Amino acid sequence: MSLTDLMTxxxxxxxxxKRILSKLWNVHPDECFQCLRCxxxxxxxxxxxxxxxxxxxxxxxxxxxxLVSSDIIWTCASCLKCRERCPxxxxxxxxxxxLRNLAVEREAKVPETYMKMLAQILETGLMQQVQTxxxxxxxxxNRETLGLPKIQYPDDKFKAVFMTVLGG
Amino acid sequence: MKVAVYWGCKIPTAQxxxxxxxxxxxxxxxxxxxxxxxxxxxxxxVRSINIPAAMYLSARNLALASQTxxxxxLVPCNECHFMLSEAKCRIGDDEEMHRKxxxxxxEEGLQYPSKxxxxxxxxxxxDKVTIDAVKTNVKKPLKGLKFAVHPGCQIIRPSxxxxxxxxxxxxxxxxxxxxxxxxxxxxxxxxxxxxxxxxNSHKDAALSLAGSKLKAVQAxxxxxxxxxxxxxxxxxxxxxxxxxxxxGGKLSLSVLYYTQLLGLALGIEKEKLGLHLNQSFNLxxxxxx
Numbered sequence: 516m517s518l519t520d521l522m523t524x525x526x527x528x529x530x531x532x533k534r535i536l537s538k539l540w541n542v543h544p545d546e547c548f549q550c551l552r553c554x555x556x557x558x559x560x561x562x563x564x565x566x567x568x569x570x571x572x573x574x575x576x577x578x579x580x581x582l583v584s585s586d587i588i589w590t591c592a593s594c595l596k597c598r599e600r601c602p603x604x605x606x607x608x609x610x611x612x613x614l615r616n617l618a619v620e621r622e623a624k625v626p627e628t629y630m631k632m633l634a635q636i637l638e639t640g641l642m643q644q645v646q647t648x649x650x651x652x653x654x655x656x657n658r659e660t661l662g663l664p665k666i667q668y669p670d671d672k673f674k675a676v677f678m679t680v681l682g683g
Numbered sequence: 684m685k686v687a688v689y690w691g692c693k694i695p696t697a698q699x700x701x702x703x704x705x706x707x708x709x710x711x712x713x714x715x716x717x718x719x720x721x722x723x724x725x726x727x728x729v730r731s732i733n734i735p736a737a738m739y740l741s742a743r744n745l746a747l748a749s750q751t752x753x754x755x756x757l758v759p760c761n762e763c764h765f766m767l768s769e770a771k772c773r774i775g776d777d778e779e780m781h782r783k784x785x786x787x788x789x790e791e792g793l794q795y796p797s798k799x800x801x802x803x804x805x806x807x808x809x810d811k812v813t814i815d816a817v818k819t820n821v822k823k824p825l826k827g828l829k830f831a832v833h834p835g836c837q838i839i840r841p842s843x844x845x846x847x848x849x850x851x852x853x854x855x856x857x858x859x860x861x862x863x864x865x866x867x868x869x870x871x872x873x874x875x876x877x878x879x880x881x882x883n884s885h886k887d888a889a890l891s892l893a894g895s896k897l898k899a900v901q902a903x904x905x906x907x908x909x910x911x912x913x914x915x916x917x918x919x920x921x922x923x924x925x926x927x928x929x930x931g932g933k934l935s936l937s938v939l940y941y942t943q944l945l946g947l948a949l950g951i952e953k954e955k956l957g958l959h960l961n962q963s964f965n966l967x968x969x970x971x972x
């Protein structure tokens with residue numbers, strides 16, 4: 516029997532819950548006992564209202580769909596404090612990463628910036644293009660004028676392999 | 684000794700001051716850096732999209748490092764250091780992931796396992812080079828200067844995968860600054876995150892995190908803030924003015940990479956350390972002669 520949220524009549528989805536767990540390695544969300552150590556030290560609690568223990572509770576109750584389509588999973592600052600401090604090795608950080616992966620698979624709301632970086636990696640191997648920077652005196656500089664060696668980018672073979680990895 | 688170096692993305696495409704100063708300082712300690720050929724992103728930003736793809740990217744860079752035949756790999760970016768260390772741990776234990784990665788790498792003629800030891804600037808200097816050797820090489824001691832250090836998040840956590848320093852009480856960067864003759868302060872916001880990971884999606888929150896920490900550091904009456912990560916550095920240096928506008932108040936704090944500070948103490952010229960590229964570093968008003 517699955518849980519039903521009586522306020523919204525949303526049913527829990529055990530299939531999606533399994534999908535999340537299958538993406539994780541060496542962490543155990545189902546062992547979370549709601550001690551709130553994660554939330555009490557969360558970088559994004561105050562400004563973005565991220566409460567990692569609530570995410571864990573929703574995952575463990577099977578309300579995955581709601582999380583995957585919510586902006587809240589994109590507010591994690593990746594500071595890794597929750598992963599470090601969790602006494603149960605439940606790691607909200609890793610759970611949130613798995614939820615983000617599922618959001619991408621289901622083409623839910625994904626911040627544009629992630630897809631832009633991915634496109635850039637496919638193009639050059641690096642997440643951003645090489646930039647011209649300005650000094651405090653507003654003089655432009657680049658790798659060449661700073662005497663830095665040329666970047667040795669990966670070749671097309673890398674791009675082909677990376678494409679297949681992304682394809683599944 | 685020769686050490687392979689993996690620069691990641693942020694450093695070689697924009698944070699030139701870090702790259703320049705790292706290249707400048709290590710020869711003083713008889714460490715020759717060998718660049719990897721064809722290195723790609725570490726997988727950090729890809730982790731949110733596709734975890735196995737991120738693992739593949741990290742594994743590929745580790746395989747490139749093995750290909751050099753060297754035993755040690757320097758990874759100066761905190762994010763890359765975390766990703767590569769995490770991938771090394773996981774691929775070492777997770778047989779299915781290991782098999783997957785090996786198969787993919789074969790297509791480029793690369794091989795896993797990778798036995799290389801992963802170092803960051805902080806532990807390579809503190810543990811391998813040693814504090815004593817750093818002290819011996821100091822030509823211009825930074826006497827009378829006081830700094831706050833920002834170790835960043837990803838080189839100290841999570842400790843289960845083996846990190847550079849203690850997760851809750853990191854002291855190595857302090858020790859390295861003190862080795863140059865300067866003082867460091869203890870402040871309660873030391874472990875606070877810079878917010879960089881949120882910069883592109885939640886800009887106000889990111890700037891607010893950076894600004895609050897900078898305000899706290901400035902209140903300690905220090906001569907500057909010392910960091911070791913290109914992401915943190917962007918937040919505290921280039922984004923300092925925006926961060927000040929977000930949290931209200933004025934910020935005027937010199938922010939330097941540790942390797943730039945070390946370079947100054949070694950007697951290297953400022954331009955060679957890329958200090959003219961630091962937006963917050965105020966040469967005119969500062970005591971850095």
